[in-house]
Amino acid sequence: MIQFNNVSKTYNSDVKAVENVSLDVDDGEFVILIGPSGCGKTTLLRMVNQLEDITEGEIILNRNSVQELNKIEMRRKIGYVIQSNGLFPNMTIEKNVMIVPDLLGWDRKKQRKRFNYLMELIGLHPDEFRKRYPHELSGGQQQRIGVARALAADPPVMLMDEPFGALDPIIRNRLQEEFLQIQKEVKKTILFVSHDIDEAVKMGDKIALLRDGQIMQYDRPAEILNHPENAFVSEFVGYDRVLKSTSLYSVKDLYNVVGLDSSDESSNIKTVKAETSLRIILSMLLNQEADQLVVEDEQGNRIGSLTLNHVEKFLQAEVRESSGGVTLQHE
Ligand SMILES: Nc1ncnc2c1ncn2[C@@H]1O[C@H](COP(=O)(O)OP(=O)(O)O)[C@@H](O)[C@H]1O
Ligand SMILES: [Mg+2]
Secondary structure (H helix, E strand, O other): OEEEEEEEEEEOOOEEEEEEEEEEEOOOOEEEEEOOOOOOHHHHHHHHOOOOOOOEEEEEEOOEEHHHOOHHHHHHOEEEEOOOOOOOOOOOHHHHHOHHHHHOOOOHHHHHHHHHHHHHHHOOOHHHHOOOOHHHOOHHHHHHHHHHHHHOOOOOEEEEEOOOOOOOHHHHHHHHHHHHHHHHHHOOEEEEEEOOHHHHHHHOOEEEEEEOOEEEEEEOHHHHHHOOOOHHHHHHHOOOHHHHHHHHOEHHHHHHHHOOEOOOOOOOOEEEEOOOEHHHHHHHHHOOOOOEEEEEOOOOOEEEEEEHHHHHHHHHHHHHOOOOOOOOOOO
């Protein structure tokens, strides 16, 4: 786990970049750092892998204070994606991606296999790119190579600084999905900087919203959206926050709270699955595709029906429900 204990960072003895930040990232947790430009996100990441000194407080990585860890060794165990991809211009793409495995002494065959796998993962053809140099790639392709490089040696911890920032929406969406899929399987501990609240809501187990070096709220996405702790948070997430929250819930979440009506037996009615996102449901109902949707379980059995009224009741209940109170730090 990564634990920030009252961490502050002052540059040049006067710029307070980070102020008294305390937060815990559990093993296997995907935590998003978000906030306006200059609020200290990059600085927080850079202190974890000792690219910046900590002015006050400490950061604990798996029970060790990071300052006591060997810099070189620790960085091999931490995948780091920087904002401006940071590829070495004089190395081929394959060499760039395989830097850490190479340092770890992997043999050629294992490296090649891993390279091919990672390139498929990020959607670039291995043989087409293997021998190219970074300047022969587009900005978005370079950024994807940066992600592949960070994943190369399968590190347990990933620090990712706006890794999908320069990508066009389709590729970005695809990498987000891929990344969530990878995360389901391998459960890395991830600190991920984003400036996009939609990305944060979609990707994060928790979101830490920062302002001027301080944490404004650290919570699960649903809590941030439904129970912003102050005006800054509520403005940052947007006045459409209730609509945004619909992508976090499924039909199943809805009927667990407000139930369903008994289903109509008429045959020409639209059916949806229990796992369908509430966002899709809301959209279908508002599109007037149907006034009523029949819900089916995995076996295709009709288990009830819902209308716009159910959605409204459910969202209101979520907003009303008192916050579970994820604390900034559990000691
Ligand atoms: N090397 C540095 N020297 C002096 N000030 C810095 C340095 N790096 C960042 N800062 C300042 O620290 C603050 C936080 O910066 P940063 O962590 O890069 O924010 P973010 O990543 O959220 O945009 C900003 O005011 C920035 O100007
Ligand atoms: Mg930054």
